[in-house]
Amino acid sequence: MINHFAIFAAFVTFVALIVQIIRLKRSRKEFESQVKAGRLRLELDIKHARDERNRLLDALGDAFLIVDSDANIVFANSAAEDLFRGRALAGRPVREAFLDPRLAEALLRCLETGEPVQSRVVLPQQTSPLGDLETRGNNAWIIDAAQLSDVPDGTPNTRIVIRDVTSEHQLDQIRKDFVANASHELRTPLAIINGYLENLLDDEMIDEPEMARRFLSVMKKHTDRISRIVEDMLVISRLESGEASAIKIEPFRLRSCVKDVLERLESVIQSQKAIVVVNLHDEKASLQGDRFYWTQVLFNLVENALKQNPHKDLRIEVNSEETCENIHISVIDNGVGIPSADLPYIFRRFYRVEKHHSQLQIKGTGLGLSIVKRAIEAHHGTITVSSVPGQETKFLMTIPKVAE
Numbered sequence: 462m463i464n465h466f467a468i469f470a471a472f473v474t475f476v477a478l479i480v481q482i483i484r485l486k487r488s489r490k491e492f493e494s495q496v497k498a499g500r501l502r503l504e505l506d507i508k509h510a511r512d513e514r515n516r517l518l519d520a521l522g523d524a525f526l527i528v529d530s531d532a533n534i535v536f537a538n539s540a541a542e543d544l545f546r547g548r549a550l551a552g553r554p555v556r557e558a559f560l561d562p563r564l565a566e567a568l569l570r571c572l573e574t575g576e577p578v579q580s581r582v583v584l585p586q587q588t589s590p591l592g593d594l595e596t597r598g599n600n601a602w603i604i605d606a607a608q609l610s611d612v613p614d615g616t617p618n619t620r621i622v623i624r625d626v627t628s629e630h631q632l633d634q635i636r637k638d639f640v641a642n643a644s645h646e647l648r649t650p651l652a653i654i655n656g657y658l659e660n661l662l663d664d665e666m667i668d669e670p671e672m673a674r675r676f677l678s679v680m681k682k683h684t685d686r687i688s689r690i691v692e693d694m695l696v697i698s699r700l701e702s703g704e705a706s707a708i709k710i711e712p713f714r715l716r717s718c719v720k721d722v723l724e725r726l727e728s729v730i731q732s733q734k735a736i737v738v739v740n741l742h743d744e745k746a747s748l749q750g751d752r753f754y755w756t757q758v759l760f761n762l763v764e765n766a767l768k769q770n771p772h773k774d775l776r777i778e779v780n781s782e783e784t785c786e787n788i789h790i791s792v793i794d795n796g797v798g799i800p801s802a803d804l805p806y807i808f809r810r811f812y813r814v815e816k817h818h819s820q821l822q823i824k825g826t827g828l829g830l831s832i833v834k835r836a837i838e839a840h841h842g843t844i845t846v847s848s849v850p851g852q853e854t855k856f857l858m859t860i861p862k863v864a865e
Contacts, residue, residue: 524590524623527609528555532565532572535618544590544623555621561588567604568621577607583630590623601630639810646690650683693828696757697810700835708839713752715790716744719779722759729767735775737763742783748860754836761829762792762856770796783862790858798850807846808834 524541526534537550550558555565567580582602589595590602605622657676719739723730730737748755759779766777778793799807806812810831833856837844842860847853 521622523625524621526550526555526621526623528568528572528619528621530572530618532556532568534558541623544625546592546594560590560592564590564602564604564623568606568619571606571608571619575608577605579603579605581626597627597631599630600625600627602626635810642810643690643694647687650686653683654680690828693832696754696832697828697835700754700832700839708754709751710749711752712747712749713755715746715748715781716741718748718752718755719759721756722763725760726763726767729764733767733771733775734773735767735770735777737777737779740778740780742781746781746783746788748788749862750840750860751836754839758833758836758858759792761833765829766792766794766796766854770794772796786862787859788862790860791855793853793855795853798852798854799846799848800850801848804846804848808844 521538521540524544525538526541527536529535532555534550534553534555537545541550545558555568556562559565561582561584563582563584566582567578570576571578580603582604584600584602586595586598586600589600591600603622603624603626605624606619608617608619610617657680661673661676716739719741723737723739729735763777763779767775776795778791780791780793782789803812808830810828812830834844837858837860840860842858844856844858846857847855
């Protein structure tokens with residue numbers, strides 16, 4: 462009897478053990494399933510957070526990079542990928558990714574000191590981050606580097622922001638050059654006028670009226686030059702001011718505008734015995750624009766052709782053509798032309814192709830072609846120039862028929 466009871470107790474204990482083992486296995490499976498589900502949720506949360514971070518950083522207009530303690534790039538946003546297009550960034554050392562080592566100097570100083578560093582770098586066109594796509598000449602960049610805090614492993618990464626400030630740099634350079642050139646251009650005629658005034662104040666000069674008249678004539682020329690410089694500077698300032706009133710869009714007859722220009726230059730045309738031919742696509746053709754500025758444009762182009770070619774047999778053509786959307790106006794002359802080395806720069810302020818003048822010649826202000834370009838652009842048009850020295854120099858303006 463006792464043996465049967467012992468066997469039964471052992472059997473019950475064995476069954477209970479089996480049940481317990483089954484429960485443990487089931488609990489283990491449930492636990493593993495929960496761990497797996499938790500890991501999957503964590504991975505999804507991390508991926509979602511990473512995607513959200515990437516979306517936010519990709520929305521930045523500036524290039525943004527994250528670099529590890531060994532100066533290797535671990536992340537680059539879309540602006541950085543666009544900036545360094547054609548070059549893989551992730552996993553590469555910064556020194557290899559940047560064409561010019563000056564771009565990496567701020568980062569390296571930040572890695573050394575742990576302090577935020579911001580620097581401004583001006584690079585030549587050849588070493589721009591844009592590579593072969595850079596067409597702006599000297600380019601400027603602000604490099605902002607700082608370590609990221611709250612890193613679990615104690616080795617903080619460093620973020621880099623690269624901001625393109627080329628437009629601001631070039632505008633600032635233009636302003637500096639403009640002030641310097643304007644000061645120089647005004648100083649020269651003022652010095653000449655002052656010198657002649659000192660001579661006129663000499664008592665002996667009063668007794669020589671012919672000499673005094675010659676001095677006054679020279680002073681008058683240089684006074685006119687100063688007035689022209691000031692007037693041209695005011696015109697450029699108004700065109701670049703962005704004021705809504707700078708351009709008044711009204712229809713006007715192109716033939717009438719050309720006629721006014723030729724009447725103003727009639728004495729010069731006759732003295733040089735130049736031939737001016739006007740070929741318009743329509744004698745009643747109208748332009749949508751500001752007649753004042755169009756008069757300035759045509760006057761400067763025709764006057765420039767006359768000034769650069771004082772010899773006889775000069776022929777100047779003012780032509781126009783019409784297409785479905787645009788009107789093309791050209792001013793062509795058969796003079797000495799413009800050297801190919803000067804062509805990229807002739808629309809710069811105070812840039813002059815001629816380098817030498819006699820004492821009797823009063824050189825131009827160097828602002829005429831700048832005014833032409835700014836006025837055409839203000840009318841949402843374009844101007845190009847081509848020249849074969851000794852054969853043909855052509856300024857071609859393309860303007861939309863419907864004013865914007």
